[in-house]
Amino acid sequence: MLRPVETADFPLLRTLWTDPAVRRFLGGPVPAERLDRRLADAANQRGHFTVVLTEARQAVGRVTLDPDHRAAGRAEISYEFLPAYAGRGYASEAVGAALTWGTQAAHGHQLIAVTQAANVRSRRLLERLGLLATEHLVEYGQSQVLYALAPSG
Numbered sequence: 001m002l003r004p005v006e007t008a009d010f011p012l013l014r015t016l017w018t019d020p021a022v023r024r025f026l027g028g029p030v031p032a033e034r035l036d037r038r039l040a041d042a043a044n045q046r047g048h049f050t051v052v053l054t055e056a057r058q059a060v061g062r063v064t065l066d067p068d069h070r071a072a073g074r075a076e077i078s079y080e081f082l083p084a085y086a087g088r089g090y091a092s093e094a095v096g097a098a099l100t101w102g103t104q105a106a107h108g109h110q111l112i113a114v115t116q117a118a119n120v121r122s123r124r125l126l127e128r129l130g131l132l133a134t135e136h137l138v139e140y141g142q143s144q145v146l147y148a149l150a151p152s153g
Contacts, residue, residue: 002049002063002097009050010039012059016080025119026080027140047105051081051094060085063098065105068112070146075102075109086121096129099149111149116142123147 005013016022017030017038030038042048047065052058061081068074079095102111113131115122123133123145131147138144 001052001054002094002101003052005043005045005048005050005062007043009059009062010042012050012082013039013042013062015082016062019083021083022080025116025122025142047075047102049094049098051090053090060090061094063094065098065102065111067109073109074112075106077102077111077113092125092128095125099129103149113147114139114144115147117145118143 014035017035020029023029045064049063050059051061051063053060061079063077063079065075065077068076077095077098079091079098081091099111111131113126114137115126117123117136126147127133130150132150133145134148135146136143137146
C-alpha cells in the first residue's frame with residue numbers, strides 16, 4: 001500500500017537516509033547536519049509515499065514523484081527500500097503503482113527515473129516497468145542513466 005508520508009514514518013526515513021546499503025547508489029548516507037532538515041520537510045508532501053506491507057502494517061520503503069530539476073515538463077520518480085525487503089517484488093509493485101498514479105497526477109509531465117549505471121537491479125526494475133533508457137549523464141561524480149516512461153498505446 002502507498003500512503004502519504006507521516007511524521008510517524010521519521011524513524012523509517014532516518015534509517016533509509018543513513019543506511020550505507022540503501023544509499024549505496026544515492027551518494028552515500030545523508031550527513032547528520034542535513035538529516036533533521038530533510039525530516040522536517042518530509043511529511044505531507046504531494047507525491048511522497050510510504051510503502052506499507054498491508055497485512056503486517058510494516059513500513060518498508062518510500063516512493064516519491066517530484067518535478068525534475070534537470071528539465072521543465074518532467075517529473076522524476078525515486079524510491080528507497082529497507083535492504084531486508086529487497087528482492088521480494090515490493091519495489092516493483094510500489095513503483096508501478098506510483099507510476100500509474102503519476103501518469104494521472106503529473107498533468108502531462110513526462111515521467112522519468114535516474115539511477116547510477118552501476119545499479120543493475122534498479123535498471124532492470126525500471127525496464128520491467130516499461131521505462132526506456134534515453135540518456136546517459138554524469139551527476140554527483142557518477143555515470144547515470146535517465147529512463148523515461150514509454151508512451152502508452
